[in-house]
Amino acid sequence: GKFVNDLSICRASPIQLISSNIEVAKPGKVPGGKTEIPFEFPLQAKGNKMLYETYHGVFVNIQYTLRCDMRRPLLAKDLSKTCEFMLHCQPQKSKVQPTPVDFTITPETLQNVKERTSLPKFVIRGHLDATNCVITQPLTGELVVESSEVAIKSIELQLVRVETCGCAEGYARDATEIQNIQIAEGDVCHGLPIPIYMVFPRLFTCPTLETTNFKVEFEVNVVIVLHDDHLITENFPLKLCRV
Amino acid sequence: MASVQWHARVRKYGAELQRCRLDAVPVDLGDYHPLKPITVTDSRSRRGGRKGSTSSSSSSSSSVAPDPLSSMLEGTDPLSLFAAASASETPTLSHSSSSVELGRKRRENEEEVGADFEPWSAKRGEILARFTTTEKLSINLFMGSDKNKASSPSSAVSEKVRTRLEELDDLEEGSQRELLNLSQQDYVNRIEELNQSLKEAWSSDQKVKALKIVIQCSKLLSDTSVIQFYPSKFVLITDILDTFGRLVYERIWSMCSDPRPIPDSFSVEDVNDTAKETCLNWFFKIASIRELIPRLYVEAAILKCNRFLNKTGIQETLPRLTAMIRGIGDPLVAVYARAYLCRVGMEVAPHLKDSLNKNFFDLLASFRQIHGDTVQNQLVIQRVEIPVYLTLYSPAIHWILQCVAYRAPDVLLTEMMERCKKLGNNALLLNSVMWAFRPEFVAARATDFIGMIKDCDEAGFPKHLLFGSLGRSLACADPPESERLPILNEAWKVITKVRSPQDYINCAEIWVEFTCRHFTKREVNTVLADIIKHMTPDRAFEDAYPQLQSVMKKILTYFHNFSVLFSMEKFLPFLDMFQKDSVRVEVCKSIMEVFIKHQQEPTRDPVILNALLHVCKTMHDSVNALTVEDEKRSLALLINGFIRMVSFGRDFEQQLSFCVEARATFCNLEPVIIQLIHTVNQLAMETRRVMGGSHSRKTAAFVRACAAYSFITIPSLTSIFSRLHLYLLSGQVALANQCLSQADAFLKAAVSVLPEVPRTISVEGKQRSSEAFLLDFINSFLSTLLVVPDHPEQGVLYLVRGLLNMVQDYTWEDNSDAKVRVYISALPLLAAMSQESYLYTIPKVDSNETLYGGDPKFVAEISRLCETLIGQVLDHLKTLGREEGVRRQGSLAFSLFSTLLAHGDLRNNKLNQLAVNLWNLSHKNGHCDTRTSVRTLEHIKQQAQQPELSHLSDMLLRLSLQSRA
Secondary structure, eight states: OEEEEEEEOTTOOOOOOOEEEOOOSOSSOOOSSOOOOOOOOOOOOSTTOOOOOOEEOSSOEEEEEEEEEEOOOTTSOOEEEEEEEOOOOOOOOSOOOOOOEEEEEOGGGOOSOSOGGGSOOEEEEEEESOSEEETTSOEEEEEEEEEESSOEEEEEEEEEEEEEEEETTEEEEEEEEEEEEEEEESSOOTTSOEEEEEOOOTTTOOOOEEOSSEEEEEEEEEEEEETTOOEEEEEEEEEEEOO | OOOOOOOBOOOOHHHHHHHHSOOOOOOOTTSOOTTSOOOOOOOOOOOOOTTOOOOOOOOOOOOSSOOHHHHHTTTOOHHHHHHHHHHSOOOOSSSOHHHHHHHHHHHHHHTOOOTTSOOHHHHHHHHHHHSOOOSOEEEEEEOSOSHHHHTOGGGOSOOSOOOHHHHHHHHHHSSEEEEEEEOHHHHHHHHHHHHHHHHHHHHTTOHHHHHHHHHHHHHGGGOOSSGGGHHHHHHHHHHHHHHHHHHHHHHHHHHHTSSSOOOTTOOGGGSOHHHHHHHHHHHHHHHTOSSHHHHHHHHHHTGGGGGGTOTTHHHHHHHHHHHHGGGBOSHHHHHHHHHHHHHHHHHHOTTOHHHHHHHHHHHHHTGGGGGSHHHHHHHHHHTOOHHHHHHTTHHHHHHHHHHHHTTOOHHHHHHHHHHHHHSSSOHHHHHHHHHHSOHHHHHHTHHHHHHHHHHSOTTSSOHHHHHHHHHHHHHHSOOOGGGHHHHHHHHHHHHTTOOSHHHHHHHHHHHHHHHHHHSOHHHHHHHHHHHHHHHSGGGGGGGOHHHHHHHHHHHHHHOOOHHHHHHSTTHHHHHHTOOSHHHHHHHHHHHHHHHHHHOOSOBOOHHHHHHHHHHHHHHHHTOOTTOOHHHHHHHHHHHHHHHHTBOOTTOHHHHHHHHHHHHHHTTTOHHHHHHHHHHHHHHHHHHHHHTTTOOOHHHHHHHHHHHHHHHHHGGGOOOHHHHHHHHHHHHHHHHHTTOHHHHHHHHHHHHHHGGGOOSEEEETTEEEESHHHHHHHHHHHHHHHTTOOOOTTSOTTHHHHHHHHHHHHSOOOTTOOHHHHHHHHHHHHHHHHTSSSOSOOOTTOOOHHHHHTTOHHHHHHHHHHHHHHHHHHHHHHHHTTSGGGHHHHHHHHHHHHHHHHHHBOTTSHHHHHHHHHHHHHHHHTSOSOHHHHHHHHHHHHHHTTSGGGTHHHHHHHHOOSOOOO
16 A cells, blocks of 8 residues: 655645555455455654645645555556545644633724725624634634614624745735624624624634645634625634644 | 904903012112112222322222223223323333433423423414415525625625516526515415425435525525514424424434434433434534524524433533524514524423523513614514514514423512513513413412503503403413402403404403403493493494304303393393304304203293293294204204293193293294193193192193194194104093093094105105004004093094004005004904903093993994904915915914914804914914914913913914924
């Protein structure tokens, strides 16, 4: 069997992180019927490289494959089969500091506003219980609409993944929305805390990753849509980890 | 055959009776006797107390006869048996003791929902029937992938108004369906289609499609256009969610069932990894649903599946979902989401009361939303009035409160009530509190509630509904005695001001129960007067028959004394409001049913009689050509019940005139006429009894009047046998009352009717031959003729001859022996008539016995008649000689033989010879019953031992059994 790993960045040539090769069966005849051959090998990175979790992104793709070759006598073709396997990091032993964050959103706290005077008045407070998140635990918090001149249409949580990678031309950055969860619909009751709750989607998230060549990061946007279609967004960077 | 000579045997009835009598044996009281009460000693042990303390009590009871039902179940009925089993702590069999212990503890803690909790299924229909619309509805389904929409949050809420053109474009994609202009029924059908396609998708393993359907359906719940239909929409869509929840649960459950099914009370350890992974996948999928409302509903739908993952799943999820509802801005949508969550919670984990309470408190916290601008604007656009809008909340709030209040301590209820009080515009909540809390709780605070209702805003929730809810509680639980009258006064003060007759009657109907329960006819009369006042203008009663009927039903439940009932001034005017014929008859029937059930003593109270005569006349007058037989029968039964309960005591004339009046009133119902004739006959016999058998001039005239009544009434009956029997019966009564010419007339009438008897009559809807009935009647008639004296102006045995002539001329069925059988039956009568002293006579009536005093001419006349009859019988026997007739011939010959044996004087040789011939004839073809023959021979042997019948022993020698040739 052969063990290969690809890491492709910016459509650049893949970087091999790991490669090992073991023989699972000595030459000889395979008896008729079903034959199972057990095997195992340690996962050891090449040279000074590190192993990362399996990840399929837009720019960044971390993939581990297992190939099994079966050599056969002269006249018969060799057989070969490849399959992907998933790699999860060893949970980090250290305790994660949750680092909660409180926020207040008013017209005054906003950036990127063209005409601040045309904005309706509103006060929205809230907090996230953690910005250092455990990937298997939901993102939680609360949000209170204390006042709002214009009725609220919808409040949503937008989970964004940001991939950055360096290559010959400099570096590329791509932000993708990977999940959008509505937590309020319609003109919600003022003063009543609304729960913030989002489960991290299994296929599209991985622990935050930062290497010399590339980065995979996550952010959450609290998006408030007003009835007059004003869109208010507050951004919170997240750090995901596995414990 | 030469003509026979008839000689009747001389009978000494007294001596014969003496001989036949059994020896009297003194009865020991301790002995068994079939009619003596049986003492049943019945000892059983009862399981009592919910805590399971087993107390055993033996009881013995004596009853007249053992009740077959209870004896089958050994004294305990199956329902209480189940209840006892679930309440008791009897350990179940084999299971390892520890798990049983555990399960039992959990069960006790949970206080599982009992039968006293009205289930959702009971509410469904009511909601669907109540919240309807004539406006057009729409269903908007996006069956495509969710992703392309997720990328543009600003278009999160789909635009409700789409032009037709856009819709067509979208249809091209095939992913979206928008159905516009649906009528309510179309809508219901579409939803049912979706339910079906959900099941189909599931069974064809398209789980993703199934989930999509459910998501799309629950999305419809965020749409509040055509708001008055929302509660019904909720019902329809949550049905689908229930289906989905059940499918998912069963699927995962079945995954754990390999190799053997897991118990219902399984724990997480029993669940295998594949099942867990599948379950987790469902939850991850649902957690990623973009929109709030579908995410909430779908997760709630599969709440029960948390049991597969961990012990605490449900109790962690419920509070989270409860809090999540705060994100729903529309208060109506939110309250129904809460109702659904409470419903699922009660089903899955009824012990988790906190979430139920939290839902209620959150509801209170966001209560002001209902009066907010967003809602108000929406109502203006949809042109819905505030009171109508508020009532849309009732089913959901009722349900939430019902869950909260279920087995909740009074302290909690009081706290809830106090919290409601503090809120402004709380009529809506107040209404649900009264509806959902224990009636006892409400009744004890009824005066408080009235105060609160009074404080409510006039423009908000309709007050009559508030009083309606209070009335409902008070109908089944009693407020303190001193407060009852003030409560009634306060309530009625408001009810009487309700303008819309429909609203008024809905509320008044409820309060009638309270009024009847605690007050006298005076108060009920006042209430009826008020109802009449409100319901009469514009014939408002026409739209309120069900409610008015319910009022009547309640009054009849509480007032069984009909003199009290009818002395209510407004009762009959109230009855007059039922003007639609079918309803009117229904109501009259219900009155009569109660009367028949509860009236113990016969009555002559003119108030009752007038009223009930009126009621019965209404029922009678409803009969027409189209009335079915069953209906007629049941009406007649009720009227007869009334007639039987009328008694004027010794005032017989009054009774007769009542019957005269009743006959005129009920002329279309034959069974009633028959009853009246019986009543009058009974009256005549009662008069006879009172007079000790000797009538005075006055009573004689009276009984003749009775006879006249019957005589002119009977011909109006269409049923021929009723007529025959009544003629006979009335004839007997007339005879008993020494009205000879009347008796004669009755019997003559009966004879003259005979030819009209058809050959077939309808018995219970089937055509049957009338022959058997006719023979029965003739035999009965013959036995009466013994005591009827001959009419002085008519010939000897005028009636007997008349009857026999009719029998001869009657067109009997072909191949029937009936005529000959009548002839044979006439012989015993004639034999009895020729005795010196008759078998029975009627006191004070001279029968032929005295009239002729055994005159030889009379006896000769009888003999001649007998000889003719026997001749006829013998002629007939001859015609039966052929193949097919021999069986009948044998049977008839044996009959005649028996008659000769019993009634003829067999010392006469010819008669003796005839008897022997008949015996032989009956045995000739071997069709006779050997056992009967043997017993007959035995009998003859016994008879022959008497000195005057010793000649029979000679004859016996000539009768042989072996005549089978």
